[in-house]
Amino acid sequence: MAGAGGGMLGSCSCKIGPSILNADLSNLASEARRLMDCGADYLHLDVMDGHFVPNMTFGHPVVKSLRQHSDAFFDMHMMVAGPEQWIEGMRDAGANLFTFHVEATDDVKGCIRKVKEAGMQVGIGLKPKTPVDVVFPYVEDVDMVLVMTVEPGFGGQKFMADMMPKVQALRAKYKSLDIEVDGGVGPSTIDLAAEAGANMIVSGTAVVRSDNPREVIGQLRGKVDEAIQKANLER
Ligand SMILES: O=C(CO)[C@@H](O)[C@H](O)COP(=O)(O)O
Ligand SMILES: [Fe+2]
Numbered sequence: 001m002a003g004a005g006g007g008m009l010g011s012c013s014c015k016i017g018p019s020i021l022n023a024d025l026s027n028l029a030s031e032a033r034r035l036m037d038c039g040a041d042y043l044h045l046d047v048m049d050g051h052f053v054p055n056m057t058f059g060h061p062v063v064k065s066l067r068q069h070s071d072a073f074f075d076m077h078m079m080v081a082g083p084e085q086w087i088e089g090m091r092d093a094g095a096n097l098f099t100f101h102v103e104a105t106d107d108v109k110g111c112i113r114k115v116k117e118a119g120m121q122v123g124i125g126l127k128p129k130t131p132v133d134v135v136f137p138y139v140e141d142v143d144m145v146l147v148m149t150v151e152p153g154f155g156g157q158k159f160m161a162d163m164m165p166k167v168q169a170l171r172a173k174y175k176s177l178d179i180e181v182d183g184g185v186g187p188s189t190i191d192l193a194a195e196a197g198a199n200m201i202v203s204g205t206a207v208v209r210s211d212n213p214r215e216v217i218g219q220l221r222g223k224v225d226e227a228i229q230k231a232n233l234e235r
Pocket of ligand 2: 019044045046077182202
């Protein structure tokens with residue numbers, strides 16, 4: 001089954017993508033359905049290989065199984081060393097967006113090209129200690145830039161507000177770029193991310209562990225839409 005949201009990127013509109021990392025992974029299909037039914041725009045799927053980050057999750061066989069049960073747009077957050085070797089498998093599994101880390105390969109341009117040739121959209125991510133100018137040479141070639149707001153590897157960590165200058169620097173240079181933030185984002189931190197200029201919001205624990213995920217997704221969307229409107233008026 002092909003993903004339904006293939007053309008989702010490019011408009012710089014608000015998009016909310018719950019991370020399933022802290023969901024019930026033994027019931028991934030029903031968790032995916034629950035989150036999409038609660039108003040999510042896409043699913044953020046965290047792939048960890050135990051090398052690039054000190055944790056492991058799942059690979060393309062699980063993504064392929066999930067694709068049999070979900071039409072959602074799959075944003076693959078590839079926390080893996082040597083992302084090139086995962087491209088084909090993820091494409092065949094039904095991934096839509098393949099986001100790898102600039103720190104994970106010596107050939108960022110080559111990896112971007114290979115993801116595109118495989119027919120997926122491409123994102124590049126940067127860890128908290130990586131300066132934002134490292135991604136500037138690639139921004140024109142990608143569909144999305146992911147600014148990590150926690151050290152990658154685990155859900156449920158504290159949002160790093162000191163990453164916001166990276167988001168601001170990207171937004172100042174690229175008005176219509178899709179900019180994603182990931183890590184510790186929820187109702188108490190969304191203001192900072194939205195005002196800095198992030199429009200793709202990954203939220204794990206705050207959504208997945210909430211008694212009312214629909215309400216949380218609505219709150220996040222409200223803040224981002226408000227910030228986008230404000231920025232448009234100021235332009
Ligand atoms: O990539 C990661 C962690 O490495 C994230 O996607 C988190 O899993 C998001 O979860 P919360 O921080 O929102 O709980
Ligand atoms: Fe993630």
